[in-house]
Amino acid sequence: MRSSLPRILLVPSLLALSFVATSTRASAPPTRYTYPASGTVFDTATRLTWQRAMSDTIVSQADAIAYCSSLDLAGGGWRLPTAKEMLTLVDYSVPTGLPMIDGTAFPMTPAKVFWSATALGGGGAVNVWFQSGGLGADYAGFSPDASLARCVR
Numbered sequence: 001m002r003s004s005l006p007r008i009l010l011v012p013s014l015l016a017l018s019f020v021a022t023s024t025r026a027s028a029p030p031t032r033y034t035y036p037a038s039g040t041v042f043d044t045a046t047r048l049t050w051q052r053a054m055s056d057t058i059v060s061q062a063d064a065i066a067y068c069s070s071l072d073l074a075g076g077g078w079r080l081p082t083a084k085e086m087l088t089l090v091d092y093s094v095p096t097g098l099p100m101i102d103g104t105a106f107p108m109t110p111a112k113v114f115w116s117a118t119a120l121g122g123g124g125a126v127n128v129w130f131q132s133g134g135l136g137a138d139y140a141g142f143s144p145d146a147s148l149a150r151c152v153r
Helices: 010-020 061-069 083-085
Strands: 040-043 050-052 114-121 126-127 135-139
Touching: 061 114, 083 114, 083 126
Parallel strands: none
Antiparallel strands: 040 050, 114 126, 126 135
């Protein structure tokens, strides 16, 4: 049963990470992303390769980790990204409420919450909100199945 307590939108320990991510608010230049293999996106700025799609359904963080580690896309080697890595995808030039991500590189991405591999004390995990560009935290007992997964390598 889900708790009626609200989800934490920004935890103080993540404040520094949030400022790092929001210090640049320009949209991605046309040459930022390339497409080396079907279903993948290479970020020339971070040198990370992303899964172009995402999990089909909302999952728990444990299931997101398992989903990424078992993803057999373009040779495998996938993992759940850290919060810092996931924040590099947020496009702050997009109005809040719309999917704040490059829609050409990552089509069909909803303005929803995505898991990161970044853990918090007390059994919590950080997630990234693509409807606001902010960070959130889920703790066991609040909403453990409320996020999507997108993998990186």
